Amino acid sequence: MADLEAKPPLSPSSTLEKQFEDFRHHLEESESLRERIRAVAREIESVTRLIYSCLLLVHQSRPIPEVLEKVKAQISKLKELFHRLAGILRECPGQYYRYHGDWRSETQTVVSLLGFMHWLETGNLLMHTQVEERLGLKTSEFGLDIEDYLIGICFMSNELPRYVVNQVTAGDYDCPRKVLKFLTDLHAAFRMLNLRNDLLRKKFDGMKYDLRRVEEVYYDVKIRGLTANGDSTRDLGIQGQS
Template sequence: MKAVFRNAYGSFSHSLNPRASDLTTVLSPAFAIILTRPLRSPAPHFSAATSPRRRSAAFCSAPMASGDPSAPALEKQFEAFRVQLEESGSLKDRIRAVAMDIDSAARLMHSCLLLVHQSRPLPEVLDKAKAQIGLIKDHYSRLAEILHECSGQYYRYHGDWRSETQTVVSLLALMHWLETGNLLMHDETGEKLGCMWYMC
C-alpha cells in the first residue's frame, strides 16, 4: 500500500513540477510538497552589469518614490546633519593642527633636556628648554580660543590634545624638579601653561 501511495505521489508531484529533483520521491510527503511548490513571485534578478543606482531604485519604497510629503523634511534633517558633520570635522582639523604644534614644541623641549645626561651645566640645559614654554603657552591660548567656539563640548574633543598635554606636563615636572628639587603642583602648572589649563 505504501509503495502504491509513493508511486502515485511521485507522478502527481512530477506533473506539478517536471523539473523537481528525484530526491523528492525519497523524502516524506510534507518535505516533498515544500520542495516541489513553485515560487509565486521570484526575487528580482540583477546581472553583473546592472548599476548600483538601478538596484537601489528597484528596492525603493513606493511612498518615497512617488513623492511622499515627509521626504523634504527628511532631506532637511540629513542636510542639517551633514552641516554639523562638516563643522565638527573642520573644528577637529583646527584642534589637531594646534596639537601638532604643541607636540613639536614638546619634542624640542625634550631634546634640550636630554643634554642633562651629557654632564652639561644644568642652567644652560634648563634655559634652552624654558625657551619653549612661552611658545607652548601661546599654543594653549590658541586652543582655548578654538574651544570657546564650541562651548560645552570640551570632552568631545579632549582626546585630540590629551596625549600632548601629558607629555608637556611631564617635561615641566622634570624641569621643575631639576631646578628646585620639588614636585610641580597643579597651580604652578597652570601658571606656566596659561589660560587653557583651567579646562584640563
C-alpha cells in the first residue's frame, strides 16, 4: 500500500524547472533586499552631502564651533539611517559582506567627515570604536568594517592641505606645524600595516602627497620667519618620509 501511495519521482524536466523556480524566488528576494539597502544608502549620501557643504565653511575661516554646531545636528540622522540598515541586514543573518558593497562608499565618506569634525574639535584622530559609538553600530551584529574605516581616514587627510593653506592665508601661522605633526604620526601608524588591499594602498599613497603638501607649506612659513621660535622638524617627529 505504501508503494502504491508514494508519489512518482519527478522527471528530469520537472526537476530542472523546480530548481530554476527556486532560483527565481531567491534572486527576487535578494534584489528586493538590495533595493531597500540602496534606498537607505542614498539617504546617507544625501546627509553626507549636507554635512560636507557645511564643513566647507571652515575653509573660509568661519569659527569652528559655529560650523560644528550646524553639522552635529545631522549626526543623529546618520545614526538612525545606519540603525535602519542594521535592521534590514538582520533579515538575512550572515550575509553582511554579500551586500556590503551597497553602502560601503557611503560609509567611507561618513568616516571621513566624522574624522575631520573630530580633528577640528580636538586635534586628534577619531578612533574606530568612537565611530561605531557615534553611529550606534554593534560589532557583533552590524559593525564598521576596518578597511572602510581606514579608507575613510585617508579621505579625511585629503582635506588637511587645503585647510592649512586657508588658515595660513587667514594669518594662523602655527596651523601647518599642528597639521604636520598630526599627519606625520598618522602616516607612521599606517606604515605599520601590511596593505594588501589595492584600493587602500592607493588611498594611503594619497596620504603621502597630503603630508608632502603640508610640509611644503610649513617650510615656506618657517623660511619666512613666521613660525614660533624654537620650532623645528625634530619637534614634529619628521624622519624623512618616503
